Amino acid sequence: MPGWPGAEDCPPQPMIGQTRAVFERYAAAGGSFREVVYADCGHSPHIERPAEVTAELLRLFTD
Template structure:
């Protein structure tokens, strides 16, 4: 699944899409549930930069 997601993101970026990867230490598949504060901070920062 990681390889498929990475390939889709790479195609999107190659087509001119903007990509920002954020690594949240200690989080697994559901970062928004496991680490909601960090997720929200990264989301707001990304939206503010859009």
């Protein structure tokens, strides 16, 4: 990205690891979750992959 100062000044954030840690603690306490990862998709899967996200949401009501 033009003007990006680099990973040393702006390191990647551990958001995925943090989110997984929360869900893993939830599962350890008796809950359950299912992670869905879309290849080549950024921060807005509901916009980039609307049909796939809709199918996943509908699955919550039918499973």
